[in-house]
Amino acid sequence: MITIPHKAKQFIVFLVKVLIVTAAFYFIYDQLANNDKLNWQKFISLVKEKASFGGILFLLAFSFVNRFLEILKWQNLISFFKTISLGESTKQVLGALTAGIFTPNGLGEYAGKALFFDKKKTKAIIFLNLVCNGIQMILTIVFGTIGLFILGYWKWALAIIGVSFLLLLASFLSKEIKIKGYSIEKLIHKINEIPKRIHQKNNLLALGRYLVFSHQYYFLFLAFDVDLPYLTMMATIAAVYFLASSLPSFQFLDFAVKGSIAVFFFGKFGVNEWIVVFISTLMWFLNVVLPVVIGSYYVLKFKPKWE
DSSP states (O other), X not given: OOOOXXXXXXXXXXXXXHHHHHHHHHHHHHHHHSOTTOOHHHHHHHHHHHOOHHHHHHHHHHHHHHHHHHHHHHHHHHTTTOOOOHHHHXXXXXXXXXXXXXXXXTTHXXXXXXXXXXXXXXXXXXXXXHXXXXXXXXXXXXXXXXXXXXXXXXXXXXXXXXXXXXXXXXXXXXXXXXBTTBOHHHHHHHHHHSOHHHHHHHHHHHHHHHHHHHHHHHHHHHHTTOOOOHHHHHHHHHHHHHHHHHSOOBGGGHHHHHHHHHHHHHHTTTOOHHHHHHHHHXXXXXXXXXXXXXXXXXXHHOOOTTO
């Protein structure tokens, strides 16, 4: 076996970290600078007209609480086998977010968090991250389906319920079938190994996070003078997030996916297309770009276990 000198390993790790951060910033810049749907002059003009110091702080507070709840979720779940500080949880969540920005559906976050632990814990970390993201996805499906019902998309909602029922039935019937040594029964058993208090806290934090980012979206529409009934607006937002989450995409393209779907739904109510696109871009900037900027610091400071 070829052994790599310690200094060479350090240089390779440093190079990888720089490449991750550079790529993350390049993708962000590319999407903001080369998006044909973004009329920056119109946007800047409207922001100058509408923006206030208090309003900006209000929207930033939503972004802070949104990511803070995610950090608390991870700290809570990881306590299943190890107690970590809030600062350590912040480092792991934001560092992994940065590493996963250019992977499909943020899959890189799974590997990113695993790097902070011993190799023996890799499977356990990936499993806990699956639980962490799983409850968020379940809430997105539930609220999204309700939103489709409220908006009158009965066929879509019933189709989703039907598919969900068939998947649950298939899971129950095939729970003993193993794929590479894993089965639904084994997965359920591992989920049940986690104490109920951890599950309950995880569920509450996930619900809080969903309410925070969906209402941030709602208040942005209000700021841009979109006047729709509260229930209609929230149902539309729920439908947009659900359908956007169901499609494979990259974090750095998240606003483009959500923006396209939002244009379709909000267009039915006569909302101007460019306003929808700008709001989707702002949501992406506030909840992905800003955390990635902070997470880049943690990526550059990251030290592998062997250092």
